[in-house]
Amino acid sequence: MTSHETYLLNRAKLADSHTLEVARADGAYGALRKVFETSMSPEDVVEEVKKSGLRGRGGAGFPTGLKWSFMPNHESDSRTRYMAVNADESEPGTCKDRVLLREDPHCLIEGCLIAAFAMRLDAVYVYVRGEYRLPYDRMQAALDEARAAGILGDNILGSGFSCEIHMHKGAGAYICGEETGLMESLEGKRGHPRPKPPFPASFGLWGQPTTVNNVESIFNVPFILDRGADWFRTLGTESSPGNFLCGISGHVERPGVYEVPLGISARAIVEDLAGGIWKGRSLKAWFPGGSSTGVLPADMLDTPMDHDSVKAAGSMFGTGAMIILDETASVVRSALVLARFYEHESCGQCSQCREGTEWLEQIVDRMLSGQGKAGDVQLLTDLSNGMTPGKTICALSDAAAIPMLAAIKHFRSEFEACIPTTAEALV
Ligand SMILES: Cc1cc2nc3c(=O)[nH]c(=O)nc-3n(C[C@H](O)[C@H](O)[C@H](O)COP(=O)(O)O)c2cc1C
Numbered sequence: 001m002t003s004h005e006t007y008l009l010n011r012a013k014l015a016d017s018h019t020l021e022v023a024r025a026d027g028a029y030g031a032l033r034k035v036f037e038t039s040m041s042p043e044d045v046v047e048e049v050k051k052s053g054l055r056g057r058g059g060a061g062f063p064t065g066l067k068w069s070f071m072p073n074h075e076s077d078s079r080t081r082y083m084a085v086n087a088d089e090s091e092p093g094t095c096k097d098r099v100l101l102r103e104d105p106h107c108l109i110e111g112c113l114i115a116a117f118a119m120r121l122d123a124v125y126v127y128v129r130g131e132y133r134l135p136y137d138r139m140q141a142a143l144d145e146a147r148a149a150g151i152l153g154d155n156i157l158g159s160g161f162s163c164e165i166h167m168h169k170g171a172g173a174y175i176c177g178e179e180t181g182l183m184e185s186l187e188g189k190r191g192h193p194r195p196k197p198p199f200p201a202s203f204g205l206w207g208q209p210t211t212v213n214n215v216e217s218i219f220n221v222p223f224i225l226d227r228g229a230d231w232f233r234t235l236g237t238e239s240s241p242g243n244f245l246c247g248i249s250g251h252v253e254r255p256g257v258y259e260v261p262l263g264i265s266a267r268a269i270v271e272d273l274a275g276g277i278w279k280g281r282s283l284k285a286w287f288p289g290g291s292s293t294g295v296l297p298a299d300m301l302d303t304p305m306d307h308d309s310v311k312a313a314g315s316m317f318g319t320g321a322m323i324i325l326d327e328t329a330s331v332v333r334s335a336l337v338l339a340r341f342y343e344h345e346s347c348g349q350c351s352q353c354r355e356g357t358e359w360l361e362q363i364v365d366r367m368l369s370g371q372g373k374a375g376d377v378q379l380l381t382d383l384s385n386g387m388t389p390g391k392t393i394c395a396l397s398d399a400a401a402i403p404m405l406a407a408i409k410h411f412r413s414e415f416e417a418c419i420p421t422t423a424e425a426l427v
């Protein structure tokens with residue numbers, strides 16, 4: 001495999017990379033200083049991030065700079081402005097933000113402060129998955145260090161710019177990773193997603209203008225400001241520039257989190273980085289970007305891992321978290337595991353999602369326990385089609401339906417094999 005330039009995880013390889021001393025010696029806060037010391041205006045920073053083509057790493061791949069530009073003009077709207085950094089990371093298979101928080105929290109703080117300057121924010125909230133104890137503690141310690149060093153709070157680095165960053169712990173609900181569910185939860189309420197519009201930029205946290213970004217998205221920002229949008233575009237593809245963190249799990253020899261350029265083939269990740277399929281077995285199926293993305297068969301492993309290519313292959317890039325199933329795995333069983341997860345995590349506001357997730361789970365469960373009925377595969381298909389696309393308040397309903405539809409599309413015979421024949425049913 002050809003080697004590629006890395007930047008996201010370079011500091012993480014240093015001992016005590018999470019401390020201010022090590023991070024600073026490695027150049028941390030250099031990009032923030034550059035922003036303050038050159039004549040860059042907040043609008044220039046937004047423009048640079050737009051120019052870089054950075055796409056959100058939280059699942060939807062929305063352009064980050066464009067999202068920032070949706071914040072209202074500060075001259076005509078003087079309300080308090082916030083950013084929420086989404087570190088809820090509860091999508092099954094996804095485990096990359098944890099590494100960034102744990103190993104290099106100062107880079108995330110730097111990214112938050114550059115974003116805060118660019119969007120003229122008053123405060124940033126980092127919403128961390130409750131189970132992430134060490135990442136949370138490291139991030140909190142880094143904030144304390146930064147504050148003591150004059151990098152956070154009032155008059156940051158003597159620039160005249162002030163901003164606070166607060167931490168918040170989640171309590172184990174996947175739905176609190178959905179941006180409006182996250183905001184409700186931060187406000188101390190149940191994590192029930194809000195209907196959109198209004199969008200967070202006009203009515204976000206406590207009704208104020210808010211931007212929600214994923215940890216990895218914000219983590220890219222100091223590198224873009226330090227090295228420039230043109231450098232960023234030398235990595236990845238035209239429509240998906242930069243590197244991404246691929247968390248790969250399941251039936252591979254070396255599961256883990258790897259930094260790779262967008263557009264790298266899925267095969268290179270599986271075979272070269274993750275050491276191939278474990279136990280000398282062969283590949284059966286793979287999820288390209290977390291459990292909400294449609295499963296793909298082995299013969300599509302040459303698909304490039306970027307937003308457009310994975311979409312063209314009939315799935316989604318999602319969080320770039322690959323889940324690998326070997327030849328012995330049951331796709332129907334994996335569909336049950338996921339259906340159970342989504343049924344458990346549905347907040348229950350929308351009937352398609354509340355009832356649909358439960359039915360999907362019950363039908364696959366009965367199929368696997370030998371109680372399947374003729375027509376069940378079609379019933380799963382019809383039910384899933386009733387849950388997607390865009391029929392509910394948030395995308396959890398789609399997240400449950402899409403992998404089911406993909407599993408049936410590519411592995412229909414496996415589902416059909418679960419239905420007893422008439423003769424078997426009579427025994
Ligand atoms: C059910 C559900 C769960 C989600 N969980 C997460 C999550 O854990 N982390 C995350 O960054 N985005 C998550 N998202 C996506 C967020 O709603 C939002 O799009 C994202 O945080 C925006 O960040 P980005 O533009 O930087 O990607 C989830 C979405 C849905 C529908």
Ligand code: SF4
Pocket residue numbers: 175192193345346347348349350351353354392393394395396397
């Ligand atoms: S789609 Fe599901 S999780 Fe999302 S708001 Fe509706 S019921 Fe809740």
